[in-house]
Amino acid sequence: MGRRNLSSDEQALWTALTRSVRPLRPGARTPALPVAPVKATDVTRLTLPPVQTVAAPPLRTPAAILDSGWERRIRSGNLMPDMTIDLHGHSLAAAHARLNQALATAWARDARVMLVVTGKPPKTASVGASRRGAIRAEIGHWLETGSYADRIASVRIAHPRHGGDGAIYVILRRKK
Template structure:
């Protein structure tokens, strides 16, 4: 077993500064010895200011109305977020699906629906498809209308496109869904998702 080392000079100085701020529980009792005066800590040398940080490539700039400043949308695009998720299905089947060579067995179009309407409709569709033994279904969300980067999420462009992957990964749908990927161009591209269901 290794021997314990004592406190370094810096640790002792820090402890004495903390001990000096302590208030005794019983002020009537005598203190054995006043704590030593705190010693100033040595500050590490200050490095020169680094170059200004540029936003990562995943951030999408948006203009702020009237102020002239730039605003960044920190949420990754749905396509990028889905590609970061681990592959949970067969590689060969996934490759065929990504190339648009697998035909979806059912599809649902959520165009024009509000978030409040679309979520229960999607839940019913996915659970019914799983009950009927389907494996690959297509969920069409559309790309969204232009509303500008300053609009709130429920009305910003692609609100359904951004929310559908989250809904598919939350209960009760997470128990039925094995993989979610953006659809191939022939099945809707960025405005649709392949949903591969569990057996």
């Protein structure tokens, strides 16, 4: 099948559309496509519906500091988890799936504090070393981008009695 040329109306519509597009990655360069000149009379006949943008509601992000009662309980180790999940020893995909399942269960049970055991990060990171601590490196991203991100009030390193650097507390918001 051979290529056909665009009519002047189609060309004007295509030009208007390409001017309204914004790149996903602003730094990425795309090759320019050749565009045939459009007469002013062709553009005046073309009417495009106005583009309506709907602003997404701002996502609630985890707080860096909670109120003094929570802070005191975290520092002293008196925070008792409502639920615990152990992820170390799993592959990244399995750990991600288990974390999402545990968050869904915790939310359904109205749990406020979930202890997530990730395993301790490696003491030294050499260039050729295996990927120890991979779950620990990814868990922050999983929590920020997951479907329960707006339901998380705070994420904190666990007290040494609950695993210290090898675990985190995920503190969930109250249901409204």
